[in-house]
Amino acid sequence: MTQSIVVQVGQCGNQVGSRFWDLALREHASVNKKGIYDEALSSFFRNVDTRRSDGDNNDISGGKIRSLRARAVLIDMEEGVVNEILQGPLRDVFDSKQLITDVSGSGNNWAVGHKVYGSTYREEIVENLRKAAEHCDCLQCFFVIHSMGGGTGSGLGTFVLNVLEDEFPEVYRIVTSVYPSAEDDVITSPYNSVLAMRELTEHADCVLPIENQSLVDIVNKIKHMSHCGKLGAEIKQSSTIISGQGGVKGQEKPFDAMNNIVANMLLSLTSSARFEGSLNMDLNEITMNLVPFPRLHYLVSSLSPLYTLADVNVPSRRLDQMFSDAFSKDHQLIHADPKHNLYLACALIVRGDVQVSDLRRNIERLKPSLPFVSWNQEGWKTGLCSVPPVGHSHSLLALTNNTCVKSTFIELKDRFMKLYKKKAHLHHYLHVDGMEQSCFTEAVSSLSSLIEEYNQLDATKGLLMTDAQRLNIAV
Amino acid sequence: MSAVWLHVGQCGNQIGQEWWRIITEGGGHSCEADRYPFLSRDGKLGAVCVDSEPKVLRKAQKQVKHGCFRESNLIVGQEGRGSNWAYGYYGPPNEGERGLLQRTMESFRKETERRDCYSGTVLFHSLSGGTGAGLGARLCEEIREAYPVGHILSVSVAPHQAGESPLQHYNTLLCLAALQRAADGVLLFHNDEALSRVLSLQSHRPSSLSSPQAQASLSSMNSHIASCLAGLLYPVHNLTTPSGISLGLEPWELLRSVSPVPATKFLHTTQAHTRSTVLWDSLAASTLQMLPRHSPSGNLHYSSAVLAVARGDQSNSFLSSLDPILRRLRHGHRCAAWNPFPIDYWTDPQDVVSPSPSSRSLTVCSNHSSVTDLLQRVGERAHDMFQARAYLHWYQRYGCEDQDFLQAFDTLRTVTEEYRAGDE
Numbered sequence: 001m002t003q004s005i006v007v008q009v010g011q012c013g014n015q016v017g018s019r020f021w022d023l024a025l026r027e028h029a030s031v032n033k034k035g036i037y038d039e040a041l042s043s044f045f046r047n048v049d050t051r052r053s054d055g056d057n058n059d060i061s062g063g064k065i066r067s068l069r070a071r072a073v074l075i076d077m078e079e080g081v082v083n084e085i086l087q088g089p090l091r092d093v094f095d096s097k098q099l100i101t102d103v104s105g106s107g108n109n110w111a112v113g114h115k116v117y118g119s120t121y122r123e124e125i126v127e128n129l130r131k132a133a134e135h136c137d138c139l140q141c142f143f144v145i146h147s148m149g150g151g152t153g154s155g156l157g158t159f160v161l162n163v164l165e166d167e168f169p170e171v172y173r174i175v176t177s178v179y180p181s182a183e184d185d186v187i188t189s190p191y192n193s194v195l196a197m198r199e200l201t202e203h204a205d206c207v208l209p210i211e212n213q214s215l216v217d218i219v220n221k222i223k224h225m226s227h228c229g230k231l232g233a234e235i236k237q238s239s240t241i242i243s244g245q246g247g248v249k250g251q252e253k254p255f256d257a258m259n260n261i262v263a264n265m266l267l268s269l270t271s272s273a274r275f276e277g278s279l280n281m282d283l284n285e286i287t288m289n290l291v292p293f294p295r296l297h298y299l300v301s302s303l304s305p306l307y308t309l310a311d312v313n314v315p316s317r318r319l320d321q322m323f324s325d326a327f328s329k330d331h332q333l334i335h336a337d338p339k340h341n342l343y344l345a346c347a348l349i350v351r352g353d354v355q356v357s358d359l360r361r362n363i364e365r366l367k368p369s370l371p372f373v374s375w376n377q378e379g380w381k382t383g384l385c386s387v388p389p390v391g392h393s394h395s396l397l398a399l400t401n402n403t404c405v406k407s408t409f410i411e412l413k414d415r416f417m418k419l420y421k422k423k424a425h426l427h428h429y430l431h432v433d434g435m436e437q438s439c440f441t442e443a444v445s446s447l448s449s450l451i452e453e454y455n456q457l458d459a460t461k462g463l464l465m466t467d468a469q470r471l472n473i474a475v
Numbered sequence: 476m477s478a479v480w481l482h483v484g485q486c487g488n489q490i491g492q493e494w495w496r497i498i499t500e501g502g503g504h505s506c507e508a509d510r511y512p513f514l515s516r517d518g519k520l521g522a523v524c525v526d527s528e529p530k531v532l533r534k535a536q537k538q539v540k541h542g543c544f545r546e547s548n549l550i551v552g553q554e555g556r557g558s559n560w561a562y563g564y565y566g567p568p569n570e571g572e573r574g575l576l577q578r579t580m581e582s583f584r585k586e587t588e589r590r591d592c593y594s595g596t597v598l599f600h601s602l603s604g605g606t607g608a609g610l611g612a613r614l615c616e617e618i619r620e621a622y623p624v625g626h627i628l629s630v631s632v633a634p635h636q637a638g639e640s641p642l643q644h645y646n647t648l649l650c651l652a653a654l655q656r657a658a659d660g661v662l663l664f665h666n667d668e669a670l671s672r673v674l675s676l677q678s679h680r681p682s683s684l685s686s687p688q689a690q691a692s693l694s695s696m697n698s699h700i701a702s703c704l705a706g707l708l709y710p711v712h713n714l715t716t717p718s719g720i721s722l723g724l725e726p727w728e729l730l731r732s733v734s735p736v737p738a739t740k741f742l743h744t745t746q747a748h749t750r751s752t753v754l755w756d757s758l759a760a761s762t763l764q765m766l767p768r769h770s771p772s773g774n775l776h777y778s779s780a781v782l783a784v785a786r787g788d789q790s791n792s793f794l795s796s797l798d799p800i801l802r803r804l805r806h807g808h809r810c811a812a813w814n815p816f817p818i819d820y821w822t823d824p825q826d827v828v829s830p831s832p833s834s835r836s837l838t839v840c841s842n843h844s845s846v847t848d849l850l851q852r853v854g855e856r857a858h859d860m861f862q863a864r865a866y867l868h869w870y871q872r873y874g875c876e877d878q879d880f881l882q883a884f885d886t887l888r889t890v891t892e893e894y895r896a897g898d899e
Contacts, residue, residue, distance in 0.1 A: 002553055002555075138553035138554055285555065288866075289558055289640055355693075357673075367637065375860045375862070381639070381641060
């Protein structure tokens with residue numbers, strides 16, 4: 001069994017991260033009734049005997065759970081968020097040695113995060129990561145959580161990504177990046193995002209882009225359903241993917257609902273690696289199957305169902321609905337239009353009481369309406385995990401590598417160029433030691449060539465397919 | 476007792492779990508001596524199980540009767556081979572002595588030494604995974620080299636054609652090419668056929684109100700495949716010595732019957748079984764239903780050799796109505812004219828497939844040219860992907876080169892031509 005380490009950087013990264021740990025504990029608590037430290041728990045947690053005073057060598061494998069420690073490294077250049085975590089109910093899950101903090105923040109400046117704090121804290125970061133890796137028998141993956149628009153998450157987060165590649169080249173790097181919406185209140189977010197994009201394209205194995213606006217839409221949709229509850233259609237409150245009910249945390253904070261969605265996505269992503277199922281799918285299978293070309297590793301994620309109804313009987317018609325929903329735009333975590341672009345590959349991670357025949361039937365049913373690239377018509381990767389998420393009897397996470405992400409990148413590039421042409425705010429960046437104009441031009445050209453690669457694939461759409469029986473039914 | 480049973484990867488071990496369940500619990504009335512080909516002298520199963528991650532083997536250990544597997548024959552890695560044939564075949568770089576390959580060959584060697592007379596290996600694996608296809612192919616080649624006189628019969632499962640993994644075409648391509656070189660016979664099973672067989676069996680039963688749509692689980696598909704295998708490889712009366720002890724020759728006699736030409740070694744299996752006394756003739760007709768008669772381009776398929784195994788033949792009813800049954804099978808499989816003995820048959824009074832005393836099963840194994848459908852399809856799809864250079868960086872990372880792919884394309888083309896040439 002393998003272990004993964006979560007590296008959460010910046011305000012957004014740490015807020016999403018803390019929701020992840022809360023919900024992970026909740027999920028394991030609902031499955032692990034006997035309190036035994038099993039292999040599923042060991043993928044994200046260490047079992048520590050706190051009575052012994054020597055810091056590092058007190059990991060216990062197997063046996064009863066004593067005290068769980070998250071396999072995580074928390075990095076933030078201002079103290080507010082991390083301090084809140086340490087004073088909240090999750091404080092026992094983190095070791096003070098796992099944190100790297102500073103006081104003054106990065107001022108929403110990628111260069112400050114990447115160049116200044118990067119060089120200052122490099123050794124401490126490497127030290128921290130090494131210690132966390134030593135506690136793992138077989139480290140398979142680093143999960144980096146950050147945002148693209150700020151300074152710390154964006155700059156220092158991508159610096160950490162570089163460090164991970166240098167120090168642990170064999171370990172996969174899966175990055176969850178929160179992209180800024182068009183109405184973002186940080187003026188320099190386009191600069192930060194484009195500078196970070198270049199690092200992601202070159203150093204990450206796989207990126208899951210998330211957009212705040214999509215999360216807001218999902219939250220609103222659920223709240224709307226809860227309020228206009230029709231008779232017989234009442235939602236089980238603890239089952240919504242925005243709910244943190246049943247977790248350790250007490251009161252809900254404003255961004256919690258949105259962050260819970262991302263946390264749930266990460267839990268589903270790793271479910272088949274942690275729990276048993278009839279068709280296991282490990283984390284390295286996700287990267288290998290969904291990334292046909294090394295730079296095109298941006299995956300659109302979508303979750304379904306968003307909630308369960310209080311009514312327990314779920315006829316299989318509902319099951320089919322779950323599959324259809326996963327391919328509807330309302331359930332995606334970024335704004336994009338996959339059905340009108342080209343699918344390069346698609347992974348379906350199914351959890352709970354679903355049989356292989358249901359899975360095959362739904363793939364057959366959905367296939368005609370989803371345009372796949374000509375050389376990957378059977379580009380489906382499937383996994384069946386028997387443990388459903390808390391409050392559901394089954395759920396589905398769909399991860400798609402689709403050329404539709406290029407629209408997000410094109411928008412990002414446009415916003416960047418608007419600022420860059422006027423050289424607005426550029427001096428804040430160029431003042432930083434190590435930062436030059438070439439950093440900007442290189443970053444933009446990396447983004448342009450990425451968009452161009454997606455365009456070239458799109459150009460192959462509709463070309464002659466060998467199997468004449470398959471028609472693309474326009475949606 | 477002569478065979479070593481080797482299970483590789485998730486699919487290989489899941490089928491193995493069902494297979495050993497049939498063997499250890501199967502047909503309560505079958506005698507101890509019948510299990511002789513499958514157990515070592517100390518009562519442990521003669522199986523070696525390897526997987527690159529621990530979950531499946533742990534489950535198999537729990538399901539099969541406790542204490543049956545020999546602990547030292549269960550070899551697990553930590554982190555999976557990521558659906559990558561090259562990763563499974565070459566393994567992680569710098570793995571050295573404690574790698575999966577070395578440990579498996581070590582346990583395998585010890586297991587062959589426990590045999591009275593090692594005759595060969597039966598290898599269970601899938602064609603589309605990383606461990607099953609990659610490590611399976613590697614083990615096949617290593618065993619062939621280390622034990623050149625022994626047979627190798629592989630049980631290979633082909634993935635759903637509509638897509639189980641984007642890498643399935645590359646993996647199937649490379650694995651089939653390796654099997655063609657190193658194995659003596661390949662019992663080919665298809666997930667699509669297994670699924671439709673399970674669903675059609677279900678639709679004969681009264682459906683419950685809560686699940687109007689027929690459902691099939693992976694374990695029911697695995698059971699179906701395991702029961703076809705049991706139908707073929709469990710001891711039969713013909714091959715058992717008068718003392719009643721079976722030598723476990725069934726796999727090798729199967730190869731002798733059904734693989735007359737070494738270049739064409741892919742075998743198709745169907746099975747029909749029933750609880751009541753249905754005529755053998757209608758069981759034969761039932762097995763023919765699952766046989767793909769035409770290729771997608773409309774050509775008729777043919778068979779170069781067929782083996783039919785009838786179990787549950789208490790009153791010798793099979794033998795007494797032999798001619799019409801053989802004629803029906805010969806016609807349905809379109810047996811090649813150049814083979815003077817196109818159909819072989821074995822019988823046994825007990826049915827290992829299901830426990831009730833009056834049950835009967837007929838398992839038919841045929842060297843059928845329908846394998847060319849799979850070979851062509853895999854070749855085309857893999858070729859499209861290869862032209863687009865998709866996913867190749869993952870294979871190159873672990874040691875595969877373009878040459879490996881080109882050779883594999885050639886091999887598959889040659890096999891297809893051999894099958895076509897046989898229909899003259």
